[in-house]
Amino acid sequence: MKPIYMDHSATTPVDPEVFYEMKPYFTDSYGNASSVHRFGQNARRAVEKAREQVAKLINASPREIVFTSGGTEADNQAIVSYMTAVQSKGKHIITSAIEHHAVLETCRHLAKQDFDLSVLPVTPEGIVEEEALQAALKPESRLVSIMHANNEIGTVQNIKELAAIAHEAGAVFHTDAVQTLGKIPIDVKAMGIDMLSGSSHKLYGPKGVGCLYIKKGLRVPGLLHGGGQEGKLRAGTENVPAIVGFGKACELAQQNMAKRKEHLEKLSKRLQEGILNTIPNTLLTGHSSQRLPGNVSVCFEFVEGESILLMLDSYGIMASSGSACTSGALDPSHVLMALGLPHEIAHGSLRLTLGKDNTEEDVERVLEVLPGIIANLRRISPKSN
Ligand code: PLP
Numbered sequence: 001m002k003p004i005y006m007d008h009s010a011t012t013p014v015d016p017e018v019f020y021e022m023k024p025y026f027t028d029s030y031g032n033a034s035s036v037h038r039f040g041q042n043a044r045r046a047v048e049k050a051r052e053q054v055a056k057l058i059n060a061s062p063r064e065i066v067f068t069s070g071g072t073e074a075d076n077q078a079i080v081s082y083m084t085a086v087q088s089k090g091k092h093i094i095t096s097a098i099e100h101h102a103v104l105e106t107c108r109h110l111a112k113q114d115f116d117l118s119v120l121p122v123t124p125e126g127i128v129e130e131e132a133l134q135a136a137l138k139p140e141s142r143l144v145s146i147m148h149a150n151n152e153i154g155t156v157q158n159i160k161e162l163a164a165i166a167h168e169a170g171a172v173f174h175t176d177a178v179q180t181l182g183k184i185p186i187d188v189k190a191m192g193i194d195m196l197s198g199s200s201h202k203l204y205g206p207k208g209v210g211c212l213y214i215k216k217g218l219r220v221p222g223l224l225h226g227g228g229q230e231g232k233l234r235a236g237t238e239n240v241p242a243i244v245g246f247g248k249a250c251e252l253a254q255q256n257m258a259k260r261k262e263h264l265e266k267l268s269k270r271l272q273e274g275i276l277n278t279i280p281n282t283l284l285t286g287h288s289s290q291r292l293p294g295n296v297s298v299c300f301e302f303v304e305g306e307s308i309l310l311m312l313d314s315y316g317i318m319a320s321s322g323s324a325c326t327s328g329a330l331d332p333s334h335v336l337m338a339l340g341l342p343h344e345i346a347h348g349s350l351r352l353t354l355g356k357d358n359t360e361e362d363v364e365r366v367l368e369v370l371p372g373i374i375a376n377l378r379r380i381s382p383k384s385n
Helices: 014-020 038-057 073-088 101-112 131-137 161-169 238-277 305-314 333-338 359-382
Strands: 066-068 092-096 116-121 141-145 172-176 195-199 210-214 280-286 294-299 324-326 329-332 349-353
Touching: 014 238, 038 066, 038 238, 066 073, 073 101, 073 141, 073 172, 073 195, 073 210, 092 101, 101 116, 116 131, 131 161, 141 161, 141 324, 238 280, 238 294, 238 359, 305 349, 305 359
Parallel strands: 092 116, 092 141, 141 172, 172 195
Antiparallel strands: 066 210, 195 210, 280 294, 294 349, 324 329
């Protein structure tokens, strides 16, 4: 039985072309990018090429890209380092209720240290409304951090409009674009983005590497203390093979974006319609059209997300859920709760996130087994009786 992987928002496989580019930097050209000898200089050139590849994907200048260990570190640097640097001018941060924990927990950490935090609500489809941002801004607001697309429900925000509102009030705009980098067009200049977080493992690059885009002129100190790498903005020896892989993944994403998007939209349309038309008492979560390509997230009444995942896995199908069993109780995610879903519906969440290598056969297979799984789980569910 061929495994069917539909959890690409969690992580993606490394593209063989990406791996091919990375390999020599493990075994042949393994120099430290700060060393003056030829191995070091080869590594340096490779890092700078990757910086150009990443910058090009978002219409930035290579000097505006700092390599980090991933999306989490980039979010931390954007929020903690920036707010710490400007705190004498204001301590107010605005974010949204559906951010990834890398942003929400970082903001909450600062709130415990005497920073002022506003968490914006979202609409039932997961949109951060412009009026809500407008109403939350104060003269002390220094930073607005709103994600580009949500990792669970796939809703894509109106970033350009939100950034413009933040700027009018004198605040800087950061977006966590971990789920959108390489999947939908991003132009930091046209969208008015001051800082942007990206992560390689969501776009067929290796894990453990990402980037923070920092607009030229904005002062965002490094988070770590140590060496002067990355223009003194990220201490620590560069992970050269990973950075090379990230760069190549960005180049491939840019070249293939339209083709991949079309493929994902075709497959997810069939998957979504198939699920909603054949399984009663099912609700689509997230926005109906402003949505990440390939994201099909739904809630089934009277079942529990984790049971669905286990049953799907027994058929070799890998997906995820916004409801996790923590310490014996089923906890719907903060994202599903922020949509205003009742607990009993949010419990039955399933997220299927398609990737470039999924096929029509994969989708048909899911549509073949899922209705039976849900029907069986409902039969034994005390909630449906
Ligand atoms: N932000 C979002 C929206 C994500 O989906 C993720 C990963 O799931 C992260 C941040 C964290 O990225 P990383 O795994 O590279 O630390």
